[in-house]
Amino acid sequence: MADKQYSVEINDLAVRFSTVDGVVHAINGVDLKIEKGKTLGLVGETGAGKTTTALSILRLIPNPPGEITSGSIVLEGKNVFEYSEKEMENIRGKQVSMIFQDPMTSLNPVITIGDQIAEVIQLHEKIDAKGALEKAKEMLELVGIPGTRAGEYPHQFSGGMKQRVIIAMALVCNPQLLIADEPTTALDVTIQAQVLDLMQKLREKYGTSMLMITHDLGIVAEVCDEVSIMYAGRIVEHGTLEDIFDHTSHPYTEGLFGSLPNIEKRTEALKPIPGLMPDPTNLPEGCPFHPRCKYATELCKTRMPVKTDLSDTHSVRCLAYEEGTGVTLGGEKA
Amino acid sequence: MHKYVIKRLLMLIPVILGVSFLVFFIMSLSPGDPARTILGENAPQESVDALRDELGLNDPVVVQYARYMGDLLHGDLGESYKSGRPVFGEIASRFPATLKLAFWGMVFAVVLSIPIGIISATKQYSITDSISMVFALLGVATPNFWLGLMLIIAFSLHLRWFPSGGADAGWKSLVLPVITLGTGCMANITRTTRSSMLEVIRQDYIRTAKAKGVSHNKVINRHALKNALIPVVTVIGLQFGSLLGGAVLTEAVFAWPGIGTFLVNSIKAKDTPAVLGCVIVFSICFSIVNLCVDLLYAYIDPRIKSKYK
Amino acid sequence: MNTSVKKRSMAAEVWQRLCRNKMAMLGLGILVIMILGAIFADVIADYDTMVVAQDMKNRLQGPSAEHWFGTDEFGRDIFARILHGSRVSLVVGLISVSVSLIIGGSLGAFAGFYGGRVDNVIMRIMDIFLAVPSILLAMTIVAALGTDLIYVMLAIGVSGVPTYARIVRAAVMSVKDQEFVESARAIGASSPTIIFREILPNCMAPIIVQATLSVAGAILSTASLSFIGLGVQPPAPEWGAMLSSGRSYLRDAMHITLFPGLAIVITILALNLLGDGLRDALDPRLKQ
Numbered sequence: 001m002a003d004k005q006y007s008v009e010i011n012d013l014a015v016r017f018s019t020v021d022g023v024v025h026a027i028n029g030v031d032l033k034i035e036k037g038k039t040l041g042l043v044g045e046t047g048a049g050k051t052t053t054a055l056s057i058l059r060l061i062p063n064p065p066g067e068i069t070s071g072s073i074v075l076e077g078k079n080v081f082e083y084s085e086k087e088m089e090n091i092r093g094k095q096v097s098m099i100f101q102d103p104m105t106s107l108n109p110v111i112t113i114g115d116q117i118a119e120v121i122q123l124h125e126k127i128d129a130k131g132a133l134e135k136a137k138e139m140l141e142l143v144g145i146p147g148t149r150a151g152e153y154p155h156q157f158s159g160g161m162k163q164r165v166i167i168a169m170a171l172v173c174n175p176q177l178l179i180a181d182e183p184t185t186a187l188d189v190t191i192q193a194q195v196l197d198l199m200q201k202l203r204e205k206y207g208t209s210m211l212m213i214t215h216d217l218g219i220v221a222e223v224c225d226e227v228s229i230m231y232a233g234r235i236v237e238h239g240t241l242e243d244i245f246d247h248t249s250h251p252y253t254e255g256l257f258g259s260l261p262n263i264e265k266r267t268e269a270l271k272p273i274p275g276l277m278p279d280p281t282n283l284p285e286g287c288p289f290h291p292r293c294k295y296a297t298e299l300c301k302t303r304m305p306v307k308t309d310l311s312d313t314h315s316v317r318c319l320a321y322e323e324g325t326g327v328t329l330g331g332e333k334a
Numbered sequence: 335m336h337k338y339v340i341k342r343l344l345m346l347i348p349v350i351l352g353v354s355f356l357v358f359f360i361m362s363l364s365p366g367d368p369a370r371t372i373l374g375e376n377a378p379q380e381s382v383d384a385l386r387d388e389l390g391l392n393d394p395v396v397v398q399y400a401r402y403m404g405d406l407l408h409g410d411l412g413e414s415y416k417s418g419r420p421v422f423g424e425i426a427s428r429f430p431a432t433l434k435l436a437f438w439g440m441v442f443a444v445v446l447s448i449p450i451g452i453i454s455a456t457k458q459y460s461i462t463d464s465i466s467m468v469f470a471l472l473g474v475a476t477p478n479f480w481l482g483l484m485l486i487i488a489f490s491l492h493l494r495w496f497p498s499g500g501a502d503a504g505w506k507s508l509v510l511p512v513i514t515l516g517t518g519c520m521a522n523i524t525r526t527t528r529s530s531m532l533e534v535i536r537q538d539y540i541r542t543a544k545a546k547g548v549s550h551n552k553v554i555n556r557h558a559l560k561n562a563l564i565p566v567v568t569v570i571g572l573q574f575g576s577l578l579g580g581a582v583l584t585e586a587v588f589a590w591p592g593i594g595t596f597l598v599n600s601i602k603a604k605d606t607p608a609v610l611g612c613v614i615v616f617s618i619c620f621s622i623v624n625l626c627v628d629l630l631y632a633y634i635d636p637r638i639k640s641k642y643k
Numbered sequence: 644m645n646t647s648v649k650k651r652s653m654a655a656e657v658w659q660r661l662c663r664n665k666m667a668m669l670g671l672g673i674l675v676i677m678i679l680g681a682i683f684a685d686v687i688a689d690y691d692t693m694v695v696a697q698d699m700k701n702r703l704q705g706p707s708a709e710h711w712f713g714t715d716e717f718g719r720d721i722f723a724r725i726l727h728g729s730r731v732s733l734v735v736g737l738i739s740v741s742v743s744l745i746i747g748g749s750l751g752a753f754a755g756f757y758g759g760r761v762d763n764v765i766m767r768i769m770d771i772f773l774a775v776p777s778i779l780l781a782m783t784i785v786a787a788l789g790t791d792l793i794y795v796m797l798a799i800g801v802s803g804v805p806t807y808a809r810i811v812r813a814a815v816m817s818v819k820d821q822e823f824v825e826s827a828r829a830i831g832a833s834s835p836t837i838i839f840r841e842i843l844p845n846c847m848a849p850i851i852v853q854a855t856l857s858v859a860g861a862i863l864s865t866a867s868l869s870f871i872g873l874g875v876q877p878p879a880p881e882w883g884a885m886l887s888s889g890r891s892y893l894r895d896a897m898h899i900t901l902f903p904g905l906a907i908v909i910t911i912l913a914l915n916l917l918g919d920g921l922r923d924a925l926d927p928r929l930k931q
Contacts, residue, residue, distance in 0.1 A: 110560045350774075357783055474911075474915060479883075480900070579777065586870070597779075598871050
């Protein structure tokens, strides 16, 4: 256990945003670890704090209004909050790179895609402009775009093609960690599969670790080794793919699975989670999930659950798994 | 791209025809009799009638217009009622002075406004931002002729740094008129640059650039600026129109020997051919600047360029 | 019924957002004071005895307790003249903008609604108007028709027509294919009814903002025309004409030029602040 190598370790991260409507507690004590070469899925609804977690790793939380109030993020044995801005620039795009959700808006409309890829090469490698452009073209070929198109502008490409360009840009400097923030959400279903497949292939080729942010459990099942389920700025359940899919423990995770249509058993009704994510400016007392939890008891409204380890790999934050709380999940005492 | 330029140049022709007709038509509504104006109150009616005939004032407006346009094609803008000299020559001799004023006014406005706008946007809500926005608001609200008079009071009557009028003192006589003319444009362009920049730095592709490890200054200069300039270029083109209008007033304040002063004097003298000539020349200048702006636009924004390839 | 409730609540919401904008409130406050001043100008300073009557004994006096802004070259109280001048500015501003709005708005609405050839013809004519810098167009019209106030208003109004034609056309084109227009057409409403009853109320936001800003522009244009002697004629008090007449006394009596100019700056500033505030309040998406 102790000799495991992590490409990133996040401990007790908390981020808040000060807005006119009040202080938004976006992240409230998140712990994450990604083993080298492995993929961690970060799953949750919109507004759970997934993207904020990812941007924190790159220290790209806009400040103001965002502010990291506690915690540490360790990359290669050093806390990123101790780096200077200059050192951080060397890490971004080189050690850690990121793929964003919307390929339509993530590329600069007035710079050719070749130059946009070449820029990241020139920033992080000792290479002249011509060599960088050559390498950019090779990278384009690798993601399935003819290198001759390097001189074209983003508006001349389709959404799926743009996402390939962004993937090329993210992987061209061979980063140790790739953060993919819902990389396929904005794409057509058929393109989604191609893009995911491409990412998987390149990631395996370079041995890159990945943080896959998604709300799609199907994608998780396909590409992830471990999964963290996030709710209202906290990790409510964490485990291996098997732990989460076969030994689902947290009522919220259960709800997520219940919201998925089952293609084999089409007669089975969906069991959506009632209600909405709590307002992050005004989180409820106790377990933040209690207003939507069908097992909630009086205790859940006042007591914040702590992390309970169910096995070496599987942990959960729910009072039902804590000793002596008397909370149960539908009779079957865990 | 060449095709596009030629197409746009050809499109100038109907606009110039339209403008000249519009101005010609408006001037023809004038109730006074130009022949009477030229000959004076006491001239006998016979000679006035004779002059009317000679000037073709008895023909229908459309015929007069056709004749005028025919002459215009030969570079003939008619003769000034007041001086009797060809209007073309009168305008041509004054054109360089106005061009000089307008050019430096625009340079003054652009060179100061864009950097101030960028700094304001990148340091939103800072002291620098607040101060420059207050000045921009005041700059937009200040009539240039009044600003000119205030500058004269301060810098020529009291400090005696610059002359209060005329164009005889070289660059010194250009300073106050240029500031007078350029301030309004500068304020407008500053505001546009700031808001456009603020819009752009919130875009996803700016975050992408940061995630690539691009430094803050390079994000602004390389990734944000070119995008932010697209609306700024539009505003610069539009501002050129008010700059030309402003030139008339600025010239009036500083007795600048340009087309503006000539236009104001011609209006007062009811010198129709001169007024027509001036307005048409100003409008052609404005149209050409707008054409240049559109071409610049295509240069900055590849999405537009590819449409015309 | 439902829509009227919704409309009122929307107006209330806009008003609330506007109230939160300190700069816009400052602009609105200045304007309210100005409008009150213009309405009660006769009560504060009598037109015949204080504004136009000459008093050569007291000419070119600096600001004092008796004459707050001093007196001009004919001994007239500048404060009283500025106060009465605000009537001219506000009236010219409002009427000329109404002229632009009515003519330009109708042209734009028809162009946008019918599209095709109608659109093409109207907009090409507007292009021609736009090719003449607006103050020059106004100068030409005044030069031809004469310097009566009515012609000044008409001139400034006409030079603003293309702006409104463009705004209204764009707004109409963006709403004309939406469902509420389709449904009006389906129940047999005629085209003008659809334009004026259904479409225009739905594109008020950009029009209100532009109107506020162009009242400022119209006031500035009036002052500019008067400054070069083409606008309001003496002895009627008009800010541009007043500061123009002070040009001969710049060295010894700069207050004649200073105060009318400040009146223009403050008025235009107030209108611009309000216009900016309205834009943010009407379209919260644009606010940073």
